[in-house]
Amino acid sequence: MKDRDIVIADKLDAASQPRRLLFRYYKDRYAAMLLEDLLQPRLPIRTLREGRYGRLLDRPPIKALAAAKGDGWLHQNDLWRLWPSEIEIYVVTFATWGSEKSCERRWNQTSRPRRQLVLQLNFPHSHDVQYQRLILNAKNMPFNYRHHPVNQEGRNILAWARMDIDIHSGEALIEEVQNDWIRRMERHLANAVRGYGPFRKPEARENLKLYAETVMAPHVAIWSEAVLSAALHLLGQVFRTRRVWFHYFDTSCEIKNLRKKWKPPRSLYTDLPKRFCFELTDEPPEFILPAQPRCLRSRLERREGRFWRLDAEPPVIDQCL
Missing domain, CATH: 1.10.238 (Recoverin; domain 1)
Structure with a gap:
């Protein structure tokens, strides 16, 4: 393992140690x-x-x-x-994801074979109380998907951001911003209305509908901007990154070989970074290029791909004071 890879591994290990951080968001x-x-x-x-x-x-x-x-x-x-x-007080935890084996990169949906840092945005305590009250099988976590980077300590995770941090260049790539909870909740609700699934019985169905319309509505409205805000804060304050990249939808799907149903919602890789003032560019992150197949790497080097980029600008000091 190269020296800089050891540094990255050490930082990831340190960041992913069990900790409980609060992130207040409106x-x-x-x-x-x-x-x-x-x-x-x-x-x-x-x-x-x-x-x-x-x-x-x-x-x-x-x-x-x-x-x-x-x-x-x-x-x-x-x-x-x-x-x-009125604010939401989320609990932030950390994990790692991925592998350094090239053969596992496609399965892990990473842009290169590398362990990545996962920032997990867990629900506030107020949500968990209502969730336990309304969802009869809450202990089985019906809205989680265990094959994704969910919290292993039993916390209810709203969303996560997965990041490839390159210490050597001082840059990072937001690989993924995602949630399972909302998507699976909405699927269960649709099934219950049709009369099948674990929430088909009248009481369970009505409780799920109440949960979706009242308890979850505030989180549905802000989850993507909240988890990206937390990720950018971490990258800036802890890792001191000078540039943050964010995948553009079409180029991301090609790099990760995502097909049909495996593709994420387009808005997360178009509207969301634009809202955060990322700039669209044909320049690729240099640190992911060596891991790409020859043909794709050549195309990216010819500026035929698209990425979002946010540079850390030095603060403007007011000279009038």
Whole structure:
């Protein structure tokens, strides 16, 4: 094993040790988190609007904040005071995924043979209480899929982000943002309405419908932006990455050899990174190229693929203070 691979393995092992971290999130908090890293301590709102992060000013909490700023400046500490009365407190845990054997790369759906870090976003305690009350077979975890990187300590996992972190280059690739819980819950509900499946009985069916419409609705609305926000925060604060890549749908499916039903929802690899101000580029991440088949590698080197890229920009220091 090369020296830098040992460093990566050590960091992954350290990050994946059993820990319990809390991640507080409200709708559109990602916009405030991205802007917080840019403002030290303030910038003119007009300057922000004309830059690459201008779309963040259209998010409702930021839009309302900017409208109330009579002086035309957005301060970093303005964002710290944005917290609404209702937030979700998720529990973040970590795991590793994948193998260093080339023959297992396709099965693991990784862009190269490598152990990857998985950030798991687990439900808040308030959800788990209602889940246990409404779902009669809750202990069997009917909305989990054990062949995916679910929490091995019995926590109820909402979603996860899987990351290929290249310590040598200071870059990382978001391989996957996914959840099973919502998809399987919706499938069980559809089956119950048709009169079959484990929730077909009237009481179980009505409880599942109530669970989906009340308990799960807030999480359905924010899960993808919440887990990506947590992943970017980890990459920036712990691994100090200078560039984060995100797969583009079509190129990702080709690299991972995903066919038909194995393809993920397109919006997660188109709309989501765009919302976070990733830029679409034909430049590939250099660190995944050696693992690709010769033909595909040549095409990527000829800039025939697509990736999303987010560079860590140095904070803009306000010289007027």
